[in-house]
Amino acid sequence: MRNSNQKKPPSFARWVYGGVLATTLLFVTVLWFSFMQSIEERSERSALYARMIEGMVTRTLEGLEVSLVSLSDDLIDGDLRPGHTQRIRDKALKILKFAPQLRQIVVVKGDKTLADTHTDSPYNINLNILGLDRSVRSSYSLGLIVGNSLKGRFLPPEGTFPDEASLRELIPIAIETRSPQGERLLIIATFNPSYLTRYIGDLELEKSDSVYLTDVDGNVLLQQGLFGPNRQYVIPHLKAILSEGADEHRINNSFGAIPLNTTAIRLLTKYPLTVAIVVDHKDSFSLWLQQKHSLLLILLVAVLILIGGALFVVRNGRRAIEMKAEVALLSEVVEHSPTVIVITNPDGVIEYVNECFETVTGYHKHEVIGRTPRVLKSGETSDIEYINMWKTLTAGQTWQGEFHNKHKDGSLYWERSSIGPLINEAGEITHYIALKQPITAEKKAQEKLRLASAVFSVAAEAIMVTDAQNRIQMVNESFEQITGYSEAEVLGKTPAILKSGHHTPDFYQAIYLKLEESRTWEGEVWNQRKNGEVYPQWLTISSRFNPAGELEGYVALFSDITQRKHDEAIIIHQANYDTLTGLCNRHLFEDRLKQALALSDRSQTKTALLFIDLDRFKYVNDTFGHFAGDQLLKEVAERITSCIRKSDTVARLGGDEFAVVIPELARVSAIEGIAQKILQSLVKPYRLGKNEAYISCSIGIAIYPDNGSDSERLLLNADNAMYKAKQRGRNTREYFNQQLNEDSKRRSLLEQDLYKALERDQFYLLYQPIWSVDGSRIESVEALIRWQHPTRGMVSPNDFIPIAEESVLIHSIGKWVIQEACRFARQLSDSYANAPKVSMNISSSQFRRGNVAAQLTDELTALKLKGSALVVEITESILLLDEQKIFQQLESIVSMGTDIAVDDFGTGYSSLSYLKKYPVQRLKIDKSFIDDLESNQDTQSLVSGMISLADSLSLKTVVEGVETQGQLDLLKQFGSPMIQGYLLARPMTGDMLLTLLKNRTTTAVEK
Known part of the structure; x- marks a missing residue:
């Protein structure tokens, strides 16, 4: 029995060893075919890429x-x-x-x-x-x-x-x-x-692959990848494809059964070019190993298990029971493994899951066996990923990736999976084995870490992290940009490297005490950059602790606030100082004035307020331009400042208005010297570029507390005193008194009544005839506005017109005058064949608004009136404006047939060149030249010269204010001007004028 038993093991061993050898050979064969399949896939992919590149080049x-x-x-x-x-x-x-x-x-x-x-x-x-x-x-x-x-x-x-x-x-x-x-x-x-090249680089080509773009002779236009050797395979294959008349060609170059390279050539349909890709298979084996490493590992383990098992069976058959126990143990290990294990058939139907699967997914085994893993789909993973996965698996390759799956309770979780196919001896896939590991917590941690890293890197504020000994552990890019120190230069050092020396040790001690109390500190610190520049920063320090509650270090965030502090200083300066002159503006002036009044109350002294308004500043602006005007204002500010004490305040209130606050006056008489000094200083010539300008100023003076108990009243009273100085002829000073206060109140009440006068129909027009010099004909009539107040009686135009021009009322009143004058002109035209023209005065404010021509056009159109029936009277100040808008309006008015007359000629500042520039047809010589005409030889020469000037320019002349026969006789000697004045007729109502015209017409007919 022993001898027979001794012979059986060798025979059994041969069978076992033969089986192991056959299995190993089968594995090697499968691997060889897998390797060849990998090479074929790579070759087919090269042909696909050649077509893609050909399409790209063709397009x-x-x-x-x-x-x-x-x-x-x-x-x-x-x-x-x-x-x-x-x-x-x-x-x-x-x-x-x-x-x-x-x-x-x-x-x-x-x-x-x-x-x-x-x-x-x-x-x-x-x-x-x-x-x-x-x-x-x-x-x-x-x-x-x-x-x-x-x-x-x-x-x-x-x-x-x-x-x-x-x-x-x-x-x-x-x-x-x-x-x-x-x-x-x-x-x-x-x-x-x-x-x-960039397009080819985006393709999934290996480093050993070469791409050539050539002409049909094989000359290379573009080469990507390995240079040199691979090109030798292109030219013969190119000649072959051209001789065959085909569009593409692919051929393998092998050494026996071992493929060396694959050449794929694609001809461009429309152009004499070719795309060739040479795939070098020298690295195909290493690529295949990378793709199949999991499968190879499994097969290697399986072979080793087979060999080990065979040795075990052959050498010690008695250990069969122990082997069974070990297999049972392995089964228990798989069953209780912390890794999820799922085995499916080739159709993806689940055949086995371990206990970890139940724990992770919430499904029991009986709920999923016989179903597909689609039961876990959450919809978060794209279908393309599943398609790519199955392509890999059905190709016999191992797939690795991540899934976003769904628990049985509906919650989502992440898992990392490695799925590989099991292939039988016939090369068929019998099962798929999936090894899965939940990574939800890992994903969340990675996302938090990514976000924290992103915030740390892109934060605009500098971030500095230190340990418990205050040694720097980490800084971000903003820290490097702000301080100038790189991370390598500060790691291991303390923040003391940034100290500027501006703060005492007590300052830093207070910071650490605050951190101990509340674990955070925030404030402004002056630190120093690497280049030595000291700068302000806003610093926030927070203590950080480990899970045990022990101090781990500090986190400091700071930003450079240099620009902010600079901007704050600019804002404060802009809020309190005039940007042009550098003087106090109205806001700071009011504050300084209130301080001066409070100081006067404490010291029982007086405070003087000088309100200064420049005379003829608008003339400078209009003549030399706003830039010159700004230069003048700057010099005015310097001159006023040089006339006062350092303790006094000079302010620019706006435009050409200035104010001076003189506090703690021991003697009021000292104000007179200051005012006279300012008047004398401002009247001196101003050099503005190549031009020289002359101005003066009017000063209003109010004393606290005599002329006002608060800053508002004092300023108002000084303003009223300044207007009084203007009325006195300018270039003077005027003290506020009770009479000025009463005049101001009266002016205010008159302005209030003026707002109501138009709507209550309190205005009316009178018409004063303008005669031929012999008094035989009324050439035109001037429309003159009058205000009949219900309680004040007749209000002179000299009183209310200036108020209207200072407000917006002049536009409404002017429009009303145009409407009434045009209606009367229509009435005259209907009554008389050669009716006199109606002349109306239009202020410069109306022309500045730019709608005078439009208003006249509307009225002429509505009344079907000719423009020749009207005369528009303007002042010389309009000509001084030199604005294109005014010139265009005057041109439009003249194009209607309406004459333009310059009123009060000779009393303004206009030059004679304006008479050529603007479309003027008439000049009206002011009454001031006629009053002493009979007694003053110079006046006679001046009036005679103006009439001769008008005649030489083909302008009509109207002489105003003719009240005596002697004046009229002298004027007849100077030429044939038209005459307006009380000698021939006073202003009259429209009905009276119609009666006068009717009587003169009747007299003329009788003659």
């Missing part, structure tokens, strides 16, 4: 061809002169703007370059080396020619060659055409190969 060249053909059409439609070639260049520049794959476009006639987008002064290029004449042309395209690949960024000039050391490359592409004279024209564009 790109089609777009370029259309652009060059369009440029060719425009080229042959012109005469090739500089203007035409410039337009061609402009269009080429637009093509370059929308074609990033192009660098340069040139147009060549013969050997001469006509246009070049690279330069405004085109140079002849070296055509001989471009290879355009030797290029094969396709009959399918519109004539696109592809030349040789060159080094450099732009086409080489004539007589030069490409820079072989250049990192740039270009491919010349051209369109050939003929000019109307039959001359050969060539449009050449330089194609940027890097445009295709």
